[in-house]
Amino acid sequence: MKMKRRWGMAIDLDLCTGCGDCALACAQENNMPVFEDDSDLPKRVQFLDLMKVSNDRDAAYPDVEVCYIPKMCQQCEGNDPKNPKPPCVSVCPVVATDVGDDGIVSQIWSRCIGCRYCQASCPYEARAFNWWKPRYEGDFKKSLNPDVSVASRGTVVKCQFCSHIWKRERDRAVAGGELDINAVTYTPACVAACPTRAMVFGDLDDPGSELSRLLSREKKRTFRLIHTIDEMKEKDEKKWKAMMQAKNYPNPKVYYLTSKAWIKEMMKFK
Amino acid sequence: MGELIKRAIDTIKAEFNSYSTGVKIALGVMFFLTAGFVIFGIQILFWGLGYTDMSNLYPFGQWIIGDLGLVSLGGGAFTTGFALYIFRNDKLEPIINSTVLIGFLCYLFTFIFLVFDIGQPLRAWFGYTYPNWGEHLMPTSMLTEVIWCLTLYFMILCVEIVPVALKHKVLDAIPALHYVGHYLHRIMWILAAAGTFLSFFHQGSLGGGMWDIMYGKAVWFRAHHIYFFVVIIGATAGGTAFMTLCAYLAGKVMKKEVVPAETFHSIAKISGILFVAFFIARLVDVVLMATRWVPLFDRSYISLQGGLYGLWLLVLEFLLLAVVIVMLLPKKNREQEKRFLIGIIAGVAAITTDKLITVLNGSSVPNFPWRDYIWYWPTIQEWFIMLGGLSVMAMIYMWCAKYLPLFPHAEKHAHHEGKSQAVAE
Numbered sequence: 001m002k003m004k005r006r007w008g009m010a011i012d013l014d015l016c017t018g019c020g021d022c023a024l025a026c027a028q029e030n031n032m033p034v035f036e037d038d039s040d041l042p043k044r045v046q047f048l049d050l051m052k053v054s055n056d057r058d059a060a061y062p063d064v065e066v067c068y069i070p071k072m073c074q075q076c077e078g079n080d081p082k083n084p085k086p087p088c089v090s091v092c093p094v095v096a097t098d099v100g101d102d103g104i105v106s107q108i109w110s111r112c113i114g115c116r117y118c119q120a121s122c123p124y125e126a127r128a129f130n131w132w133k134p135r136y137e138g139d140f141k142k143s144l145n146p147d148v149s150v151a152s153r154g155t156v157v158k159c160q161f162c163s164h165i166w167k168r169e170r171d172r173a174v175a176g177g178e179l180d181i182n183a184v185t186y187t188p189a190c191v192a193a194c195p196t197r198a199m200v201f202g203d204l205d206d207p208g209s210e211l212s213r214l215l216s217r218e219k220k221r222t223f224r225l226i227h228t229i230d231e232m233k234e235k236d237e238k239k240w241k242a243m244m245q246a247k248n249y250p251n252p253k254v255y256y257l258t259s260k261a262w263i264k265e266m267m268k269f270k
Numbered sequence: 271m272g273e274l275i276k277r278a279i280d281t282i283k284a285e286f287n288s289y290s291t292g293v294k295i296a297l298g299v300m301f302f303l304t305a306g307f308v309i310f311g312i313q314i315l316f317w318g319l320g321y322t323d324m325s326n327l328y329p330f331g332q333w334i335i336g337d338l339g340l341v342s343l344g345g346g347a348f349t350t351g352f353a354l355y356i357f358r359n360d361k362l363e364p365i366i367n368s369t370v371l372i373g374f375l376c377y378l379f380t381f382i383f384l385v386f387d388i389g390q391p392l393r394a395w396f397g398y399t400y401p402n403w404g405e406h407l408m409p410t411s412m413l414t415e416v417i418w419c420l421t422l423y424f425m426i427l428c429v430e431i432v433p434v435a436l437k438h439k440v441l442d443a444i445p446a447l448h449y450v451g452h453y454l455h456r457i458m459w460i461l462a463a464a465g466t467f468l469s470f471f472h473q474g475s476l477g478g479g480m481w482d483i484m485y486g487k488a489v490w491f492r493a494h495h496i497y498f499f500v501v502i503i504g505a506t507a508g509g510t511a512f513m514t515l516c517a518y519l520a521g522k523v524m525k526k527e528v529v530p531a532e533t534f535h536s537i538a539k540i541s542g543i544l545f546v547a548f549f550i551a552r553l554v555d556v557v558l559m560a561t562r563w564v565p566l567f568d569r570s571y572i573s574l575q576g577g578l579y580g581l582w583l584l585v586l587e588f589l590l591l592a593v594v595i596v597m598l599l600p601k602k603n604r605e606q607e608k609r610f611l612i613g614i615i616a617g618v619a620a621i622t623t624d625k626l627i628t629v630l631n632g633s634s635v636p637n638f639p640w641r642d643y644i645w646y647w648p649t650i651q652e653w654f655i656m657l658g659g660l661s662v663m664a665m666i667y668m669w670c671a672k673y674l675p676l677f678p679h680a681e682k683h684a685h686h687e688g689k690s691q692a693v694a695e
Contacts (some may be wrong), residue, residue, distance in 0.1 A: 012571055042325030042326050042327045042328070043320065043325050043326065044326075051638070053640050054640075066660070074474055087484060087485055087486035087487075090402075090404075090410050090411060091412065091413065091480075091483065092402055092411055093397050093401065093409050093413035093414040093416075093417060094393075094396040094397060094400045094401070094414075095400050095401075095402045111392040111396065111400065112389075112390065112393075113388050113390045113394060113396050113397065114319075114388045114389020114393075115387070115388050115389075115413060116324075116329035116330065116389070117411075117413050119326065119329040120484065120487075121475045121486055121487065122486060123486035123487060123637055124486075124637065125326065125327060125638075127326070127636050129329065129389060130318075131318060131320040131322075131324075132318055132320040133317075133318060136640060152390065153389065154318055154388070154389020154390045155317060155389055159306075160475070165329050190321055196622070212553055225638075226637070226638060226639065228568040232568075243566055246493060247485055247491065247493055247563075248485045249485075250485075250486050252520070259559075266639060266640055267639065268568065268639060269567075269568060269569045269570075269573060269639045269643070270573070270639065
């Protein structure tokens with residue numbers, strides 16, 4: 001597949017304060033329903049989950065450290081970025097989910113039959129199922145985003161890097177006389193909302209993008225969620241190659257940055 | 271209309287009263303579970319899956335275990351059909367009608383449970399109209415393959431069951447239907463061969479391929495579709511044990527010899543041999559998981575066997591497999607009724623445990639190192655739909671065993687008994 005864009009993201013955990021603005025902005029932008037009991041976390045519908053991780057839950061101040069990890073769909077691409085094969089796409093029996101030439105793993109709510117096979121195959125728990133009928137009480141209905149379709153009960157929904165914003169920006173650019181629509185860039189809602197600029201969004205294939213420059217500058221601080229094979233590449237390249245041949249790896253396009261060793265250590269299963 | 275309902279109630283009452291006290295109690299429980307199946311089924315279909323204990327962290331639950339179990343155990347229909355019609359093991363003739371009916375019921379209820387399990391039952395047909403076939407002949411999604419293969423095989427089972435139904439004395443008296451039944455029976459080997467071909471694929475894909483393809487999950491992934499082939503062997507082994515168990519129980523309930531002992535011994539022998547193959551295949555699978563596939567995730571196999579449904583289930587599966595082999599493989603054991611019964615029960619239990627390991631343990635394994643194992647306990651809705659569905663299956667089987675020629679051997683036997691009784695009187 002000829003990739004026109006390879007949208008990715010980097011989140012600097014050292015800058016993240018855990019304020020939750022990203023989750024809020026995401027919920028508003030993507031018409032997240034509000035349920036009677038939203039404390040029922042495993043059944044809550046949200047694209048962006050703010051995970052709280054601690055170095056030692058039993059430790060006392062000042063030894064205890066806490067980190068917030070904003071986690072959305074990691075937009076996996078498999079071993080071959082030119083022929084993306086996310087774990088959730090091939091499993092869908094009705095082609096309700098697909099990966100485009102912009103690298104975004106998309107989902108059509110109205111095509112989904114709700115079998116949840118994609119949810120089971122996702123190693124990042126990034127997909128949410130509408131266990132209840134989505135409700136939008138009172139004035140909430142007036143604030144719904146017309147660019148994002150409202151999901152029905154019994155369908156799986158997911159983060160799509162706010163790709164509707166890209167479409168909107170491209171329409172605007174075309175109206176303004178722009179011919180190369182793929183040259184248009186955009187910012188997802190969560191990135192725009194982050195008050196500390198901890199989140200950076202851009203094209204991983206464009207060496208001039210802010211994201212690419214950040215990742216090449218901060219190589220030592222970079223890691224990916226529970227993707228320990230990255231470490232293997234540095235330690236033993238031969239073994240890494242053999243492992244990559246043995247199986248597909250999710251190879252997510254969301255990167256995290258931290259200077260704290262314990263956070264990276266948390267990514268390993270004991 | 272009122273008269274019709276009254277007659278229907280009277281028929282049900284007469285039917286109910288024709289059984290012994292023990293069976294009456296069992297029927298009462300099954301009616302209760304069926305009532306729950308209807309009530310909670312409506313609730314789930316109209317108000318959604320929120321009433322289940324499944325969640326975004328635990329997306330597959332009891333009904334998927336039921337689907338896997340039913341398809342796997344129902345796989346005995348194709349194995350028995352294959353052994354009878356292709357390998358010409360004529361000893362299996364007396365049990366074949368029963369196995370076809372059980373296969374039919376297992377697949378029918380797999381579809382019914384799937385309808386409850388998917389979030390959008392009204393979109394179930396999307397599987398046929400928008401299949402994920404990909405670029406080549408082979409389907410991209412294992413679930414697409416399952417949907418198509420299950421449907422085609424279910425159609426075959428529907429045709430296979432027609433001659434059994436047509437042998438009912440009322441239908442058999444109509445000459446046209448008699449000939450249809452007769453000629454359908456003669457082409458049964460073609461259906462058995464086609465059924466085996468299809469069944470091989472969906473047994474592998476639903477029970478194994480669907481899981482081993484998930485390359486993001488350490489607990490399920492195997493390269494080269496190894497689990498795909500392991501579960502096919504499992505289905506042939508467990509399925510034959512299940513078919514035997516059902517016929518055995520039918521004989522106990524009906525208090526007569528429904529199937530001759532040599533049929534039971536023959537099918538138990540087949541099951542025993544297949545269980546040896548399954549034992550070896552599963553052992554190789556576990557060893558490969560522990561040494562090759564799980565380490566690719568930078569995890570250890572034993573760390574995936576924690577939580578409530580971990581290591582003990584795996585140990586239990588192998589213990590049960592050992593029991594089946596010991597009870598069914600040596601001739602003197604399988605020809606002794608108690609040991610034979612322990613063997614086939616252990617066989618069914620071993621395959622059920624295998625499915626529990628796949629779904630229950632597989633879904634409970636944490637995806638992040640800082641998370642604990644997940645605990646899942648089905649809600650009352652899930653229990654009633656599952657057990658109610660199984661009750662309906664059992665009742666249909668009981669009714670068919672009584673009124674359709676499920677067991678031709680028993681009918682001949684009863685005929686002779688009737689004659690001798692008449693002579694004695």
